[in-house]
Amino acid sequence: MTTVTSKAFGTEASDQPLSELQIKRRELLAHDIEMDILYCGICHSDLHAVRNDWGGTEYPIVPGHEIVGKITSVGPHVTKFKIGDIAAIGCIVDSCNDCEYCNTDLEQFCDEGTTYSFGSADKISGGNTFGGFSQTYVCNEKYVLQMPDFKDLAAAAPLLCAGITVYSPLKHWQAGPGKKIGILGLGGLGHVAIKIAKAMDAEIVVFTTSEAKRQDAKRLGADDVVLSSDTAQMEKYTRSLHFILDTVSAKHDINTYLNLLRHDGSVIVVGLPPAPIEVGAFSIVSGRRSVSGSNIGGIAETQEMLAFCAQHNITADIELINIQQVNEAFERLDSGDIRYRFVIDMASLKN
Ligand code: NAP
Numbered sequence: 001m002t003t004v005t006s007k008a009f010g011t012e013a014s015d016q017p018l019s020e021l022q023i024k025r026r027e028l029l030a031h032d033i034e035m036d037i038l039y040c041g042i043c044h045s046d047l048h049a050v051r052n053d054w055g056g057t058e059y060p061i062v063p064g065h066e067i068v069g070k071i072t073s074v075g076p077h078v079t080k081f082k083i084g085d086i087a088a089i090g091c092i093v094d095s096c097n098d099c100e101y102c103n104t105d106l107e108q109f110c111d112e113g114t115t116y117s118f119g120s121a122d123k124i125s126g127g128n129t130f131g132g133f134s135q136t137y138v139c140n141e142k143y144v145l146q147m148p149d150f151k152d153l154a155a156a157a158p159l160l161c162a163g164i165t166v167y168s169p170l171k172h173w174q175a176g177p178g179k180k181i182g183i184l185g186l187g188g189l190g191h192v193a194i195k196i197a198k199a200m201d202a203e204i205v206v207f208t209t210s211e212a213k214r215q216d217a218k219r220l221g222a223d224d225v226v227l228s229s230d231t232a233q234m235e236k237y238t239r240s241l242h243f244i245l246d247t248v249s250a251k252h253d254i255n256t257y258l259n260l261l262r263h264d265g266s267v268i269v270v271g272l273p274p275a276p277i278e279v280g281a282f283s284i285v286s287g288r289r290s291v292s293g294s295n296i297g298g299i300a301e302t303q304e305m306l307a308f309c310a311q312h313n314i315t316a317d318i319e320l321i322n323i324q325q326v327n328e329a330f331e332r333l334d335s336g337d338i339r340y341r342f343v344i345d346m347a348s349l350k351n
């Protein structure tokens with residue numbers, strides 16, 4: 001297959017910093033678009049993957065899955081896009097397109113395995129997919145999102161992962177008027193979750209380990225903020241919440257949160273701590289509670305989420321950086337020193 005070379009930022013090993021490298025993108029197939037990447041958000045999953053937190057990372061790796069760009073080329077059968085359009089790519093770039101899940105807009109659960117925007121086996125070009133820390137992306141238009149008119153395009157990039165990852169469960173578990181919900185962890189996902197749940201008219205309690213984030217949580221839309229290390233504050237919510245969205249990236253005790261649920265409530269895990277989650281039997285049998293999970297969202301739902309966020313004026317609170325600052329940004333993300341999402345200005349890769 002013919003390929004074109006693109007500049008990117010990635011690494012050859014878990015203990016090596018990210019640096020500039022060359023990657024290959026396929027020449028356009030009939031349904032492909034090519035985009036020049038303008039912005040790419042940094043998700044904690046990028047950090048987990050680069051550091052091999054979950055095991056199984058294959059190197060070299062080029063992370064990045066919150067991608068906004070400008071279409072520079074279209075294959076002959078492309079109908080959704082034209083050259084010059086602003087478009088976006090999230091976590092999913094391919095799937096079998098034929099299974100029960102793909103046929104019902106749940107490509108994230110594809111029977112043959114979803115192809116993610118980086119680090120997945122590339123069924124078309126061979127090797128692994130390379131993500132958005134790069135100049136260009138080539139993708140079948142089916143997996144490319146149309147971008148509504150956001151005032152700040154860079155701040156909209158995190159919606160492509162953080163946005164859909166929280167929108168999908170908030171909708172599925174019916175956040176809305178009369179629902180009292182918890183959001184656990186005020187980071188990239190958590191802060192977007194507050195904004196979206198607020199726009200859905202749910203009552204929101206934020207649980208954080210960081211007292212310093214209290215004012216931010218309120219400003220973002222929380223009705224109450226609980227410092228999770230404060231037992232008295234925690235006990236106030238015993239048996240009171242309809243569900244809790246758990247966005248925490250590291251090991252924590254989920255049983256404490258199960259006890260805050262009403263009957264039939266659920267702690268919905270979206271955070272991906274590397275260690276298994278321990279659930280005490282008494283935490284779930286009492287009140288018929290459950291632990292559940294959710295993985296990003298399908299393409300149609302991602303498009304719906306973008307429309308919802310544009311309509312409600314929701315974007316992420318970001319710190320815009322140049323690609324040359326990416327290693328420092330990873331260190332800061334690791335230590336929780338970001339309010340609340342880094343986004344890379346990909347023009348910096350061309351300099
Ligand atoms: P992030 O910005 O680093 O936010 C994580 C938050 O978790 C932190 O801000 C912190 O909030 C809290 N936290 C961190 N360490 C903690 C600890 N030891 N105990 C308790 N709380 C702790 O990360 P993110 O980008 O939002 O991603 C969050 C997680 O979701 C990651 O594991 C990521 O891989 C995963 N993820 C999953 C999906 C999916 O589809 N399921 C999609 C995207 C990301 P406070 O300071 O408020 O305590």
Ligand code: ZN
Pocket residue numbers: 043044045046065161162
């Ligand atoms: Zn992500």
